[in-house]
Amino acid sequence: MPIMKEEGFSLLEVVAAVAILSAVIIPVFSMFVGGKLSVFSGRHETEAVILAQEQMEELKGRGYGQLRMLMAGQERIETEDTSGPYARKVVLEVLPLEKITDCEGGEVIFIQITVSWSDGRGDRSITLSSFLGEGQGSLWE
Numbered sequence: 001m002p003i004m005k006e007e008g009f010s011l012l013e014v015v016a017a018v019a020i021l022s023a024v025i026i027p028v029f030s031m032f033v034g035g036k037l038s039v040f041s042g043r044h045e046t047e048a049v050i051l052a053q054e055q056m057e058e059l060k061g062r063g064y065g066q067l068r069m070l071m072a073g074q075e076r077i078e079t080e081d082t083s084g085p086y087a088r089k090v091v092l093e094v095l096p097l098e099k100i101t102d103c104e105g106g107e108v109i110f111i112q113i114t115v116s117w118s119d120g121r122g123d124r125s126i127t128l129s130s131f132l133g134e135g136q137g138s139l140w141e
Helices: 011-071
Strands: 076-083 086-096 106-119 122-135
Touching: 011 076, 011 086, 011 106, 011 122
Parallel strands: none
Antiparallel strands: 076 086, 086 106, 106 122
């Protein structure tokens, strides 16, 4: 009776090969998924910063006088709007110079813009703040 030589892999060899392959592929796949989430998160953050910067430049471009007229005698106003997945909140507040520096005889408008959104990491937001002023004296004297 001739002896037949069997060719192929045993079940144990196949299981070991699958285990080793899984140990290599799963971490690599996880890196790709994590990288994709980081790219999307970075995209949202960049878009939010751009929205806030555009609003800040538009408000500062109007100048102190126009913003005071826009505020119609109020010391603080808040507005909110949405743009796609982003919510934008703008705060304008009149502050006397004495409140933020040693100078007297003037006021500044505090501008704060907050852009909020939700992504795979939860609720996120960025805030830009600036001052716009017109008054007596200099902050650097």
